[in-house]
Amino acid sequence: MGVMPARSLTSADREALAARLLEVRRSTEQLCEPLVTDDYLLQSMPDCSPPKWHLAHTTWFFETFILAPFEPNYRPHHSLFSFLFNSYYEAVGERWPRPARGLLSRPTVEEVFCYRKRVTERMTTLFQEANVATWEAILPVLDLGINHEQQHQELLLTDLKHAFGLNPLLPAYQSGTISGGGVDTSLRWEEYPAEIRWIGHMGSEFAFDNESPRNRVFVESFRIASRLVTAGEYLAFVDDGGYDRPEFWLSDGWAAQKQKGWAAPLYWNLADQTLFTLRGPQPLDPREPVCHISYYEADAFARWAGARLPTEVEWETAASGREVAGNFLDSGRLHPAPDAGGGQFFGDVWEWTASPYTPYPGYRPVAGALGEYNGKFMCNQMVLRGGSCVTPRGHVRPTYRNFFPPDARWQFSGLRLAKDGPA
Structure with a gap:
């Protein structure tokens, strides 16, 4: 609730x-x-x-x-x-x-x-x-x-x-092409020192019960990428045989991708370098965030890139204090956009984190049927943060905790890289 x-x-x-x-x-x-x-x-x-x-x-x-x-x-x-x-x-x-x-x-x-x-x-x-x-x-x-x-x-x-x-006809929900936009932003590493941090909801505005209670946690020093991983960067992983190299994959992820025949993100057509969108097939733009990947794929890419996924505490630490602005449902684009220089902490794609979906210390679901809203799903799911291009603008906060099974791909999900400690 x-x-x-x-x-x-x-x-x-x-x-x-x-x-x-x-x-x-x-x-x-x-x-x-x-x-x-x-x-x-x-x-x-x-x-x-x-x-x-x-x-x-x-x-x-x-x-x-x-x-x-x-x-x-x-x-x-x-x-x-x-x-x-x-x-x-x-x-x-x-x-x-x-x-x-x-x-x-x-x-x-x-x-x-x-x-x-x-x-x-x-x-x-x-x-x-x-x-x-x-x-x-x-x-x-x-x-x-x-x-x-x-x-x-x-x-x-x-x-x-x-x-x-x-559908073989690949129908479009909306007509028209998707514009490019954005700027050419190189990846930078933002550094955060080791310290005790507060995470979770605070204040009088609405939040879901799984965002509370606000709690303290010690976070080791870490670095987090200044922007999301792009489709072009992910394509390099694909071209390097990333889906055929077990050294990058968790055991469950390797089994899932072999069983389900994954060879690229959902909706990608590698043969003609297009992807399916709500506006029908569109050219693959290497600058836009990679999207529609599972937790397993996000984790494998991070290992291939010599990095890892951020924990949800690290993500919230980096996102706190930033304006909740970006490419949301309200823009009408309905597809991730290339970075415009703001870091894309909100909107475009839900970002997989390395954190399992579990309760914060002291969490108690409310009594009655509404107590079933979030709490009973705190098992076998991974946390995503930040919202997507089809999330309503007023629905997102730095403390918002989305969650899905690690093999889910139909949501607008992507990733941001992290690393341990200072460079």
Whole structure:
């Protein structure tokens, strides 16, 4: 669940929160405007969900955790929607199987949009009529729901890209070419001394519970790259036989890439030096960050380059104090961009770290179903930091902890190099 200290709410605060909810809900629907009806059911693998399911699930979340407990005389929109659109909340009840979400031709797309509209209207009415005590109880759940929907905005695009990328027609989500831009930035090493550092969320703004509690950790001296690893640098690894040299690979990674036939990042076509994007096939730009690689590939490249991946503590140390600016969903590019000189700590690609996804000291999930949001996934996952080109701009912080299994490649994931100690 989110971390949001109690505070007094003015009428202006209420109006601002209600307006933010409506803005995020509209943004999700705007992402679906390029789709045709047939696209809404696409599910390319169990880890991906159809666009229609994302639309319905984010609505189910608000209905389940805001309307059900707080709306007077609550009645569900549909008696089976909780079964169809629950994701993984065991405490809420049984769920439709995740791999079969693409089989749900009903409810129709039109019915799902009606469901969204009706739940949003009911929340608006609830907000207008709620007293101060009710509003203060709603606030942390509303903030979590808004951020949850922003997560699904990103997932909607990454899942759709995976489905489109499997289609021999290579359809484009958006038309047009992707511009170059950026500057020619050589890699520099930024040095940080050994010392005790504080990491984790602090302050009154929203953060997920896995970003807390703020805690101290001793960090040895380290160096971190001033920019992300580029596609051109990764291509050199490929050309040097990197996928056929076991000395660079973890045992599990070597087994995964051999079993799955990896020979380059996902969506790359080495034969004609192109890659698949949300705008269809595009020329491979060697200056842009390498993207759609697993943790195993990121780790193997780092070893080949004579470096390593940074820990999440090292990454947060280097990112703290920097402006959260970069190439996000809001830019409309929907693809990583060459470095413009800012270091790309935020946006473009999620950066794999060397850190397993585990709780901070003193972490306790909240009681009830919302305690399942993050805590129960703290096993067999690796932490990524920084956001990507399809992450909403206002959704990222230096303390944000994303996490995926080490073989995941369909997310916009890349890497930044690190080394021990001073040069």
